[in-house]
Amino acid sequence: MEYKYNKNEKTAYQKGYRVTKEGIVIGKKKNPVGWLHTNGYRRFKIRDHEGKNRNVGVHRLQAYQKYGEKLYQEGYMVRHLDNDCTNNHYDNIDIGTASQNAHDVESERRKERAIHASSFIKKHNHEEVKAFHEKYGSYKKTMEHFNISSKGTLSYILNKES
Incomplete structure (x- = not known):
């Protein structure tokens, strides 16, 4: 290409x-x-x-x-x-x-970015994101459906206590 x-x-x-x-x-x-x-x-x-x-x-x-x-x-x-x-x-x-570029960032900084990015998804939508991911079991589909740009952000939402 x-x-x-x-x-x-x-x-x-x-x-x-x-x-x-x-x-x-x-x-x-x-x-x-x-x-x-x-x-x-x-x-x-x-x-x-x-x-x-x-x-x-x-x-x-x-x-x-x-x-x-x-x-x-x-x-x-x-x-x-x-x-x-x-x-x-x-x-x-x-x-x-x-x-690889994302992993050059220290893990604490990556976590901060994920928390910040997840705050743009309304709180009530976190449950919707979790339900969608549970139904389809795919990070890629979930990220595309909710327009989430990083696996770190999705992981934070999925693992966050409600």
Whole structure:
């Protein structure tokens, strides 16, 4: 299957941008470039082959330098092993599945996220979720039916005392 996202990091690499082992982007003129985006990730700007300005995630360029085309395998994403999206150090960047990425988060933090997400499902619906899951016995069907995005959230709802 064709990779569905842009490959701005590949273009940046071809244009001479590099990330140091410490996670600092060095531009074409050998000077540090980039800023901290409001989403928490460090970014820098390039012009693509069509002359359009494009933002590039520092973590993505670091991953491209480390793994090359493997970065674009179906189902893979860039992971910050310490879950700090500002830490683009070579040893902190890996690629893997969404499941692996979720497990990079400490278990207490995952539990906090599940509790927070489950609070958006009205209290009276928790029993409905439990009944549906008991009837069909499938995490996947239950998650799809109630639009629950993580197994952790569903697990929290199913195991929570009423």
